[in-house]
Amino acid sequence: MSTTASLPPTPGAAGDRPRLTFTARRRGKPPRHLADLSREDRAQVLRERALPGYRADQLSRHYFTHLTRDGAAMSDLPARDRGQLVDELLPELLTEVHTLQADAGATRKTLWSLFDGAKVESVLMRYSERATLCVSSQAGCGMACPFCATGQQGLTRNLSTAEIVEQVRMAAAACRDGLLTDGATRLTNVVFMGMGEPLANYRAVVDAVRRMVEPSPAGFGLSARNVTVSTVGLVPAIDKLAREGLPVTLAVSLHAPDDGLRDDLIPINSRWKVGELLDAAHRYFEATGRRVSIEYALIRDINDHGWRAQLLADELLARGRGWVHVNPIPLNPTPGSRWTASDPAVEETFVRTLRRAGIPTTVRDTRGSDIDGACGQLAAEALAATAPKVKEPTR
Numbered sequence: 302m303s304t305t306a307s308l309p310p311t312p313g314a315a316g317d318r319p320r321l322t323f324t325a326r327r328r329g330k331p332p333r334h335l336a337d338l339s340r341e342d343r344a345q346v347l348r349e350r351a352l353p354g355y356r357a358d359q360l361s362r363h364y365f366t367h368l369t370r371d372g373a374a375m376s377d378l379p380a381r382d383r384g385q386l387v388d389e390l391l392p393e394l395l396t397e398v399h400t401l402q403a404d405a406g407a408t409r410k411t412l413w414s415l416f417d418g419a420k421v422e423s424v425l426m427r428y429s430e431r432a433t434l435c436v437s438s439q440a441g442c443g444m445a446c447p448f449c450a451t452g453q454q455g456l457t458r459n460l461s462t463a464e465i466v467e468q469v470r471m472a473a474a475a476c477r478d479g480l481l482t483d484g485a486t487r488l489t490n491v492v493f494m495g496m497g498e499p500l501a502n503y504r505a506v507v508d509a510v511r512r513m514v515e516p517s518p519a520g521f522g523l524s525a526r527n528v529t530v531s532t533v534g535l536v537p538a539i540d541k542l543a544r545e546g547l548p549v550t551l552a553v554s555l556h557a558p559d560d561g562l563r564d565d566l567i568p569i570n571s572r573w574k575v576g577e578l579l580d581a582a583h584r585y586f587e588a589t590g591r592r593v594s595i596e597y598a599l600i601r602d603i604n605d606h607g608w609r610a611q612l613l614a615d616e617l618l619a620r621g622r623g624w625v626h627v628n629p630i631p632l633n634p635t636p637g638s639r640w641t642a643s644d645p646a647v648e649e650t651f652v653r654t655l656r657r658a659g660i661p662t663t664v665r666d667t668r669g670s671d672i673d674g675a676c677g678q679l680a681a682e683a684l685a686a687t688a689p690k691v692k693e694p695t696r
C-alpha cells in the first residue's frame with residue numbers, strides 16, 4: 302500500500318496544476334543576463350561553464366558597444382561557442398509590443414513585454430543637443446500618487462538590472478540606426494522617469510546606473526551627470542545614493558511645498574515630510590556637487606497658487622543658494638482625472654515668482670503628450686494594452 306493512497310485526494314489537484322505553473326512563472330526571476338553581473342562575475346560564469354573567461358569581455362563589447370545580442374554578428378568568437386555564450390549571458394528579456402511616434406518622429410514610445418508578460422514602456426526623445434531615454438524601473442508602482450497614471454496601477458514587480466539596461470541598449474541602437482528624425486545620433490541621457498519608483502528598487506537601479514556609466518567593455522560609458530534618478534522622496538535611499546560615488550543627477554518630485562497638500566498628492570509624504578525631504582536633497586547636493594532638480598507638476602487650482610510658489614522659493618533658499626533648480630511641468634491629465642494643467646498665465650506667474658526669488662527655473666516640455674508618452678504618464682497605454690480588448694487587434 303502506498304502511503305499516498307491513504308491520504309484524501311487533494312481537491313482540484315489536476316485543475317491546479319496549470320495554475321501553479323503559471324504562478325511559478327510569474328513569480329520567477331527574469332533569466333540571468335550579462336548586464337546583471339559585474340565584469341569579474343561575467344568571466345567567472347563563463348569559466349564555470351568551461352568557457353574561457355576572456356570571452357566575457359568580447360561578449361560585453363558586442364552588447365555594450367555594438368549594441369547587439371545576435372551571435373551571428375560576433376565574428377571574433379568561435380562559431381561553435383557563440384550559441385552557448387548567447388544562451389548563457391544574453392537571453393532575450395524585452396519583446397517589443399509596439400512603438401508609437403510623436404513630435405514628427407523626434408519622440409518614440411515603445412511598449413515592452415517582459416519574460417513573464419509584465420509590460421513596461423520607455424520613451425526616447427531627440428533634442429538638438431542630446432537624445433534622452435526615459436526608462437522604467439518597475440512594472441507598475443506602489444507609490445499611489447493620485448495624478449500619475451502608473452500610480453493607479455499598483456506595483457506588479459521590480460525590474461531586474463538587465464531589464465532596465467536592455468531598455469537603454471535598445472534605445473542606443475535606435476539612435477545609431479537613425480530611427481529618430483534627422484538621421485543617426487548617439488544616446489546621451491537617461492532619466493528614471495518612466496514607470497516605477499527607482500529608489501524602491503534600489504539595488505537593481507544602482508547596478509543599472511553602473512552599467513550605464515562604466516566604460517566599455519563593462520558598460521555603455523555614458524556620463525553620470527547625464528543620468529537622472531527621479532524620486533517621490535524616499536529619504537534614507539537618497540542618503541544611500543549620495544554615498545555610492547555615482548554623481549548622478551537627483552530629481553525630487555515635490556509638487557507641493559507644504560505638507561498639507563503634499564500628503565494628498567504624494568502619499569509617502571506621510572512618512573517623510575517636505576522639510577526632511579528637502580534636507581536630504583540638500584545633503585545630496587553637498588555630497589555629490591550635483592545640482593538637484595525639483596519636479597513640480599502644475600495642477601490647475603490645486604498647487605499653482607502664487608503663495609505656494611513663494612513658499613517653495615523660501616523653503617529652497619532656506620537651505621542655500623545655487624544647489625537646486627525647479628522644473629515646473631504642465632500636468633498631463635490622466636484618463637478620467639478631474640485635474641488638469643494650470644492656466645498658461647498662472648504658470649507664467651509661478652515661474653516668474655521663483656525666478657525673481659533667484660531660483661533657476663525651466664518649464665519642462667511635454668514631449669509625446671499626444672501618445673500618452675510624456676514621462677511619468679506611461680502606464681495608461683500599457684494598462685490598456687494588457688487589458689483584453691475585444692474590438693482591436695491584439696498586436
Ligand code: SAH
Nearest residue numbers: 449494497498531532533554596632633677
Ligand atoms: N517615481 C518617480 C519617477 C517616475 S515619474 C518619481 O515620482 O519621481 C516621473 C515624473 O513625472 C515625476 O516627477 C512624476 O511626479 C511626474 N508625473 C507623474 N504623473 C504626471 C502627470 N500626469 N503629469 C505630469 N507629470 C507627472
